Amino acid sequence: MAPPAPKKCLRVQGTDIVDGDGNRVILKGTATGGHTNMENFITGYPGHEHEMRKAMLEVLGREKYDFYFSKFLDYFFTPSDAKFLASLGLNCIRIPMNHRHFLDDLNPSVLRPDAFVLLDRIIDACAAEGLYTIIDMHTFPGGQNQGWHSDAGIHKALFWDFKDFQDRMTNLWVEIARHYKDKTWVAGYNPMNEPGDPDHVNLQAWYKRVEKAIREVDPDHILFLDGNTYAMDFSAFKEVLPNCVYAIHDYATMGFPAGSPYVGTPEQNDHLKKTYERKVEFMKSHGVPIWNGEFGPVYASPDMPDHEKINQQRYNLLGQQLTIYKADQISWSIWLYKDIGFQGMVHCAPDSAYIRLLKPFLEKKKRLGLDKWGRDDSQVGHIYKPVIDHMKENIPEKFWNKRYPEVWKLDGHVHRVIRETLFSEIMCYEYASYFEGKTLEELEELAASFKLENCVRRQGLNEILRRDAEGV
Template sequence: MTNISNFVQVNGEDFTVNGKKLLFRGFGLGTWMNLEHFMIGLAGTDSMIKQAFADVYGKERSDKFFDRFLLEFVDERDFAYLKSLGVNSLRIAFNYKYFLDDQNPEQYNEQGFVYLDHVVSLCEKYGIYAILDMHCVPGGQNPDWHCDTNSGLPLFWEYSALRDTAIGLWGHIARHYRKNPWVAAYDIVNEPSLVKDAKVFNEFYRKVIAEIRKNDPHHIIFIEGNRFTTDFSMIEPVEDPQVAYEFHFYPFVDEPAVLSPEMDRRRRKEIFKISFDKLLAIRSKYKRPVWCGEFGLDLNPDMIPFQVGIIEDMVEQCEINEVSWALWTYKDSACMGFVYPKEETPWRQLTGRIRQVWNQQEEQAMGEALVDYMANTYFKPISEEFRYPLQFRMRSIMQVICVEQNLKPFLQELPWEEAYRLPESFHFDQCEISEELERMVRKYTLEG
């Protein structure tokens, strides 16, 4: 029988371990087991990027490259540093494709656990809780690139067979980690969006919880809402006592003016409070603890002090309301990362050249503009509401072109021997740390 005294548990509206209240304070580990183009500096979705490497270098070399990337992106030195910061948790994003082949969805690939266990074992060694986040599910749970969709459509919610595949995989993962108290929770699906059928939404959560409980009765399970986890109006309460709720806090999506230095900080804090309070309402609605599983900013080197102030204003909302939080993200290629390769490293040199011809912001703006052009030229003007889902589909087409024109040519210029050494750029001794962000995080993890 498993001794659950050391497991993090739901207790009313709090998380507790050994009877003591716990607030998760930590980071997400993004663009690792699921590559995100703007964070890693390479055009395309996770699968597109890997296919580009295979096309240029061959599948065997591509597999060897990504094996090295996954095992060297973070290591012992990163975790010693995280521990020194006082961080107590890490949200670990992964793509389902590491665990199964779409052509054989009932046959699991144990290689996925080699990479996941690599980080989970370091979490255990350094006393940092791991929260496992399925960032990509079959067919895509939202229309955007970060769930590795190549269609711009959230097909996961359209086909029960896709959902059943994810449900079975979660049972397999839960069986693997059922006795590990340093795996604090399972984050079922990252940022669902454009979910139209409440019955489908709730049935999926009920089924996946039941499948996990067949294998693991103890770990916390996080449920996320619709509209990139900001809308819980569809979500029905569940009886499972170890279910909690997760939202993400990016208030500038609806209020972009908060990113302007012209806005008075007191006014920005007021806007943040209003936005945060709306999300926080789910704690009272469900009578369960909540977790702010993501927040952060694309960092501009010329505006770091100002932007760190914005991030701190977001952290303050969590701290004032005693809400657990995870800053997105710990490490990337100098975009949202707290830690990032130095500018002179080969990775930054490569991605610097790529950014001369491609970046996510331009890709998004072009996607919207092309939808408007198509409508205005060949049809009639369309509303912003109608355009919103269409621009994701347009961008999925653009990403195919960007990979061909803005990724492969740069790889073709790079000899395999140099390409194979690229992951070394992410070694801790090859990275810089944002001193301003470090001071801010320490304020809440060590001094708070």
């Protein structure tokens, strides 16, 4: 039997999130990334979701295309997934959404007739297990940041340059808030994932605007507001908005292939602590709650040398991060629940239809380092180095890091344009070619590779999360 819905929405009270009776609630959970917003490293395609979908439509035709993606969306998250997450003691699931589930870019002023069907199903499945949900808008027309996960297909964040885009998404959030205003299992709304506002002022202006618009139809739900520059920078924030939780993303480079291995030295632990404290300084100085909306290492695959040692180091890193969060009693949502074996709490089985079909392509994509997330450039770094060196030879050094986000440095911007955008976009057609000629039965089997019953559970990761969620 499903637990009764809370009588009132969660709300902010000082530095805490509290329920209708004023009891403190610490939200701990994960995110369903790769589902309602697909990402390249999560499900294996290159580039951006809308490019991949276009290539798949060309190969499959409309009937098979609709069938395959309908089955994929059905199987990726079911009541069984919600039950499994609740069994670990987690209490909140972040749902990253692609705006195209709500709006057709060619008819952006009209809400799609099926806009809420899938999201309702996920929220209801979570509510049946006593899980709160946070609705996260992960993509924006024009792109709210410069990354692949905003699904803009470019390397600039044009959302900030066009009022039409801003109007469109403000209006969409009003419709979302109107639809869910009475849903108390919805913990709140995360209006924008990882903003990348080069001017550092447009974001705050839009937050004020969207907060006011949402409150006119839904005065009760919490807003979870990411910091600028991919939820890492609050230095330009000037004020606190009412009933809002402020969100960081706290990835540690030691949890990725390009980072130094985590061995638990005092210096490494001090670095983790200082990085976290820098990000949450705004929240602590203004006395508002903290939510870590994304964090977590990636994991070495079994075919890699010393993968068990590497993964144990990354489990240890995760444990140290959770120790820091526990000291401040903050809410968190780890990235990621389900994928093809890179970072997820569960992942497609190696012998699943999807992995067997795409294995040659996945190996090629890994070798080429097309995905930014956790890539290893050992086999292709020498190809791009001459291009970067050529640019550095001809651009005065004082200008190398002028392009926002500056933290990417010149190297990162070169890779974004050449590899993650141009190279990957063209490679979408090779990915799609693997599906050519598949029958409906075969397409369903491929989609069913993402059913929980057919997936492998990453026990080491899940046990760490369970122990923290249960306060062990």
